[in-house]
Amino acid sequence: MVGNLNILLRLTIWFLLTADFSIANILIGLAVAFLLPRGIPRPSNIKQWLHVLGEVIVAIPQAYKEAIEIMIFPHNHEVVTVDRAKRQQTPSLLFLDIFLITFTPKTIVQRYREQGWYEVHRVTRRPNP
Structure with a gap:
């Protein structure tokens, strides 16, 4: 399976x-x-795969929405955040999680830390002062 x-x-x-x-x-x-x-x-849970499949379905329209936002509004502010990875993932699920983060135009995973963290580079609109 x-x-x-x-x-x-x-x-x-x-x-x-x-x-x-x-x-x-x-x-x-x-x-x-x-x-x-x-x-x-490595054994993976079908529930994990179904959850990731749901994330894929959400990521595709989100990518289009973000692409349109970048074209209409300037996004010239950059932020690097550290986000926690999901626990107990197989390498395939981990790869798919990183792929989904990078798939959207405003984010890219710069590094995966073995302790279970992602360094994510985000492009945002500059906050109003």
Whole structure:
């Protein structure tokens, strides 16, 4: 089950990166998903995967909203925050969490600390004095 979810995760990321659903791209995406090396499997909870799937569904419209905000309003203030990572994640779920943070235009993960923290660079509107 987890192996299938990893293939689905890799294929989803492929489609998010390429935005191309042609037959050739689907075949290339499947080849990439199967050929990428697999790490040591760790048990993951289907509840965690469903929660992350919900976050993916929310992140896509949020990315469009943030892109429009950046085009309309100037975002020239930068902040680096330290956010706590979710506990007990498999490497695949950890990667997806970092990918989702970086997927939105206003944020990017600069570093993951082994203690369970992300350093996140955010672009914001300058607060009014």
